[in-house]
Amino acid sequence: MDLAGKNVVYLGGFGGIGQKCVQELLRRQLKALAVFDLTENAEALAEWRTGTPGTDIFYQQVDITKKEDIEAAYNATAERLGHFDVVVNGSGLMNDRLVELTIQINLLGVIQSTLTALEYMDKSKGGRGGLIVNISSVAGLQPTALMAIYSAAKTGTTSFTRSMANPIYFAHSGVSFVTICPGFTETPLLDDISSKTTFTYHTPMLDMFNRVRRQKPEDCARNLVQAMEQAKNGAVLMLELGETQEIDIPDFWKPQIE
Numbered sequence: 001m002d003l004a005g006k007n008v009v010y011l012g013g014f015g016g017i018g019q020k021c022v023q024e025l026l027r028r029q030l031k032a033l034a035v036f037d038l039t040e041n042a043e044a045l046a047e048w049r050t051g052t053p054g055t056d057i058f059y060q061q062v063d064i065t066k067k068e069d070i071e072a073a074y075n076a077t078a079e080r081l082g083h084f085d086v087v088v089n090g091s092g093l094m095n096d097r098l099v100e101l102t103i104q105i106n107l108l109g110v111i112q113s114t115l116t117a118l119e120y121m122d123k124s125k126g127g128r129g130g131l132i133v134n135i136s137s138v139a140g141l142q143p144t145a146l147m148a149i150y151s152a153a154k155t156g157t158t159s160f161t162r163s164m165a166n167p168i169y170f171a172h173s174g175v176s177f178v179t180i181c182p183g184f185t186e187t188p189l190l191d192d193i194s195s196k197t198t199f200t201y202h203t204p205m206l207d208m209f210n211r212v213r214r215q216k217p218e219d220c221a222r223n224l225v226q227a228m229e230q231a232k233n234g235a236v237l238m239l240e241l242g243e244t245q246e247i248d249i250p251d252f253w254k255p256q257i258e
């Protein structure tokens, strides 16, 4: 997909990975960029607007745990722009001590945002089609015991996004789906891991996690925006240490038809 002239919605655009993605996206001559996030970062917004006067950049307050916030933000964005071409669900929280919130932000929020966006994008409902990118994690590819709740939520996001990419759905909606699974990336999400693990007792996994190599958010962002340009429906992409690897997840169950 050529991003020039496109309207993009980015959820979590003020986060560590989000800000770097926005900077990368703004080099593509977007028509408009809507940043949905919990709190406004006026400084970042002002800098982006000054640096990219040709792009309509605006903020919508969204608490992704609130369906009504999500609906209001998409509604306001559709009224302002007419349509949007790309949505990135990039909000996130890693804190297994907050069980409900971890599921709400990392899984339920992604589902609600996706279903709401489809109301506007789905060709069978009068939309123009497009691309939805959901940010999962390497913890959404394999069990990650140190953060079992986060891993469960991210695995849900991977599976939900792959399901949405079903060719039968695509034939109706014209909306492609890509799952992004970053490895450890240097952002506030990883601050103070020991206070956010599933259990309070010390495990050797914590020592190992504290020593895992981390990629720079700008390297993750560059590959993420390239994945948006490739827009390969159904792709699951691991973004690890500045590289992109497409992950082939096999079907284990083959239904036996009567």
Ligand SMILES: NC(=O)c1ccc[n+]([C@@H]2O[C@H](COP(=O)([O-])OP(=O)(O)OC[C@H]3O[C@@H](n4cnc5c(N)ncnc54)[C@H](O)[C@@H]3O)[C@@H](O)[C@H]2O)c1
Residues within 6 Å of the ligand: 012, 013, 014, 015, 016, 017, 018, 036, 037, 038, 039, 062, 063, 064, 065, 089, 090, 091, 092, 093, 094, 105, 135, 136, 137, 138, 181, 182, 183, 184, 185, 186, 187, 188, 189, 190
């Ligand atoms: N940093 C990593 O190592 C890493 C690895 C794999 C996946 N990820 C995923 O990448 C995405 C971006 O994470 P990041 O590393 O930039 O983290 P971050 O903490 O820097 O950013 C998280 C973003 O989510 C937003 N957010 C949190 N709660 C919200 C809520 N209730 N409503 C709306 N927005 C909310 C925050 O405001 C922020 O903009 C997340 O989905 C995260 O799970 C990160």
